[in-house]
Amino acid sequence: MNILILCNKSPFPPGEGGPMAINSVVTGLLDAGHQVKVMAFNSEKYHVNPDDIPEEYRRKTRIEFVDIDLRVRVMKAFRNLFSDESYHVQRFISDAFAERLAAVLEQERFDVVQLEMIYMTPYIDTIRAHSDAKIVLRAHNVEHQIWERMAKKEPLLPKRLYIRHLARTLKKYELGVIDRVDGIAAITYTDAAFFRGITATPVIDIPYGVNIDAFAPEYETAEKPSFYHIGSMNWRPNEEAIRWFLAEVWDKIHERIPDAKFYLAGRNMPKWLVKTKRKGVVVVGEVPDAHEFVKQHDVAVVPLLSGSGIRIKIIESMALGKAVVTTIVGAEGIQYTEFEDVVIAENVPKMVEAVCRLYKHPEEAETLGRNARRLVEELYDNKKIINRLLIFYNELMSGKVITEL
Secondary structure (H helix, E strand, C coil): CEEEEEECCCCCCCCCHHHHHHHHHHHHHHHCCCEEEEEEEECCCCCCCHHHCCHHHHHHHCCEEEECCCCCCHHHHHHHHHCCCCHHHHCCCCHHHHHHHHHHHHHCCCCEEEEECHHHHHHHHHHHHHCCCEEEEEECCCHHHHHHHHHHHCCCHHHHHHHHHHHHHHHHHHHHHHHHCCEEEECCHHHHHHHHCCCCCCEEECCCCECHHHCCCCCCCCCCCCEEEECCCCCHHHHHHHHHHHHHHHHHHHHHCCCCCEEEECCCCCHHHHCCCCCCEEEEECCCCHHHHHHCCCEEEECCCCCCCCCHHHHHHHHCCCEEEECHHHHCCCCCCECCCEEECCCHHHHHHHHHHHHHCHHHHHHHHHHHHHHHHHHCEHHHHHHHHHHHHHHHHHCCCCCCC
8 A cells, every 4th residue: 555644744753742643653554564655844843854864764754845934923813813714724835835745646646645634634635636545634633622722721811812713713624624535533532533423524543552662661660759741842732731730739749748859851841941940840851762751750740731632642651651640631532441540630639639649659650550551552552553544544445334443
């Protein structure tokens, strides 16, 4: 099978959620013996020097880039207030990308064109005009839900009204475009259920998968466990979550356990966080090896209040045998058993209690880590996930009634 994957950002290096999710499919399809070609946008926000990508990866994926300027333009953003068009989507419309895509489709026949995220759907017409390939939308999130949740939690009225506008126009676009693709591969079963409820387009849930052999778990928990969060801080739900956790939760934890340490790692740390003076908080910033950072600590804290899709860093922490404390939103899309695989702490008192309990009972953190690893082996092994995706592709191509896998 020959698959073209269109990406809003490069899958390599897989240093944050979106690229990691894309890369898991790219490498999984290649490992399964299929041909893959990648076309990706290259922006100032997530810029990749093609020469820095390993030669073997470039050769196998035949990756190529089209530059795009994704900087927010104040006047364009303001004028969008008087429009029903999604500003989020408009920013990804590029004549240069459409022209290059058309040329690629004319030169080569593909069985499937997979669109990574809703922001690549403006190119559906170009694909239809130059190819008979099946078009599959890989929905990393239900995108408008992220913005609806952020709007509800925004305290400033002008900003809340603007975010509501962004959510409304994105929702209109998202719900309209899903009927124009041949299939939807949602990243969580929760999102898949949402799409099935509003469209006749065939839907499957294809979660983020890990190469089990690449994650060597370390279950031993320190006598005084350390807590950590790792994630790109230019994703608004991550910054929102950490701001809430530090302002509302951490000081209460530190009052009860003064020796507790909370380590923060990830790209694009905002200035307010870098300058924080909160006791017990260590801002590490971007780390050269995420796995090594996780292995150095004991319990992941993922206090998400908004967002959609699956939390890749949670899956990876679980694969490395770490206990996870998160919210219902954070664990959304993960097929967990509460207090067996993860700890759900939905408000300030529960979050404080969960962190303090695991600090005082490290043996419970170790048990959670072992259970988490077992869950990942059962449900998030990339080989199993890619096999399901290929069955979905084949059913789309054959025109059979799609079965719920």
